[in-house]
Amino acid sequence: MADIKKAEVIEATNFIENEINKDILAGKIHGGIQTRHPPEPSGYLHIGHVRNIVLNYGTALKYGGICNLRYDDTNPLKEKQEFVDALQEDVLWLGYKWNEIKYATDYFQENYEIAVKLIKEGKAYVCDLSPEEVSQYRGTLTEPGKNSPYRDRSVEENLDLFERMKNGEFEQGSRCLRAKIDMASPNMNMRDPVIYRIQYLDHQRIGRSWNVYPTYDFSHPLDDCLEGVTHSICGLEFEDHRPLYNWVVENSGLENHSRQIEYSNLMIRNTVSGKRNIKKLVEEGIVWGWDDPRLITLKALRRRGVLPESLIDFVVAAGFAKTTTICEQSMLEYFIRNTLNQKAKRVMAVLDPIKLVITNYEGEGEEILLEDYPQNEETTKRKYVFGKELLIERSDFEVTPPPKYHRLYVGNTVRLKGAYVVKCTGYDLNEDGSVKCVYAEYDKNTKSGSGVEVKVKGTIHWLNEKYATKCEVRTFGNLLADSEAGSTNERAELGEVVYNTNSVDINKNAYVESDVDFTMEDRYQFMRNGYYALDCVDSKPDALVFNQVVGLKGSYKPEVK
């Protein structure tokens, strides 16, 4: 790749691009910009990871550079092939494509050779201290550490011992290789960090071929340099590791020196984030799985019906800074709605039906036209059947309407979406006092699209039972949120986080229009009920199950006194 020209510096839209531009202007970049997406295959991707993905793939894209997907698979204890596969699916779903797939294990031979080089230069030594002793010798935040008694072994002895570690001659934990830096450093990471440990484990990719594994702190900078990475973008929690990262880079003897830049992680208020926490919920059976729609994993969001572009838009809008970013759920929801508003088919559905009788309607039923995509001028239209007896939403009628209520009550006029304007004339009650049936009269001159102008304040959706299909609709509490104090919801306590496990509402008596071609890939807006997606796991042809993606914004709010 040709050297990036100073003229090719793009206008920076965040501090990371700013730093990259500085490097280009300073002539530090030879070749193009290269980043990497380095997940550890120890769990599923969640929305917090999207920021890192956008930053790594997106930045490379912007500079015409490349980004590799590199699994940080240096700890087989936590890793599984299941996660390796899921990760790739999720990245592709988001719409990003890596240049190459790499593994940290690809570089084990090189890592090993550089470790040997460091030993030869007297910059690393084999330490016989037990893990507990290493910890004790390290000192505390305020007190400096003590040198290991094995710190000054001869190069020959170190070489021999490390070779034997590699050959599997010692017990796990009995010895490790440490970088010789400074036991008195105020930065804990610089107090002779462990760079190689003995592990006799079956690695999901390389089996038992290695008995010694490099630690993240050693392999990551090396792999970056080896691969040609120019900018290694990572989380703020690695800020303290940067001096060590640089130490490894500078002592590696490698030509390419990549630079680590940190950004803050992205969180959403009142959701459970962090692989560890999500994993615990899954393992303890508190949620249905990694794709439980209440979760914020990409799998869950997708199952719920969220479109990937919404996630990208959201992450970009949230920006990339170094402050702790905790966004409100309403912000995420805005971007979900924004995409869906353009892409979701409109379908009429009644979640909690009551009967509406048009008393002066004599026809057998008549066809009306409904727009599938009203946001799009060239929308397709579908036919639906209006009739004398209809189903409407229970909440669209009130016996005693609160102030500013614009829907049905005796004497009021509303438009039935796509059909006629009707005036409510009366209602019947059940013995328990609930509404059984509502009566109305229609005005035959007011058919939608006829051009006759009628001013009504409310439009309600409806269904003709003969042309409707019963279905199941599930709505979810806001993702998986902390319960508010005083809530009666069932709670499950995990560590310090309180989870609301009672946030699923299943409604089996809902109806949707028949004759609509429902597919998994489509999203639907159920008029005033919000956006829904056909559940891609639970649905069967004879039982439509819709998951709520997100509700509509705003709604009627009774006056609070």
Next chain:
RNA sequence: UGGGGUGUCGCCAAGCGGUAAGGCAUCAGACUUUGACUCUGACAUUCGUAGGUUCAAAUCCUGCCACCCCAGCCA
């Protein structure tokens, strides 16, 4: 307590010595075949705090305060 990082509207977030962008949320109004969408308007005399430098500071200096991260042979 040592080191590192961060503090700008309810929530994100620009700004980098020249007199506070933008988005979400909220409120008011218009429009409407979804109380959606769209549109229009309102919304920080003030940038954690106290001083200092300067004609001029959110931006520079000093001292405080708050929060986050680090003592894995995890990443």
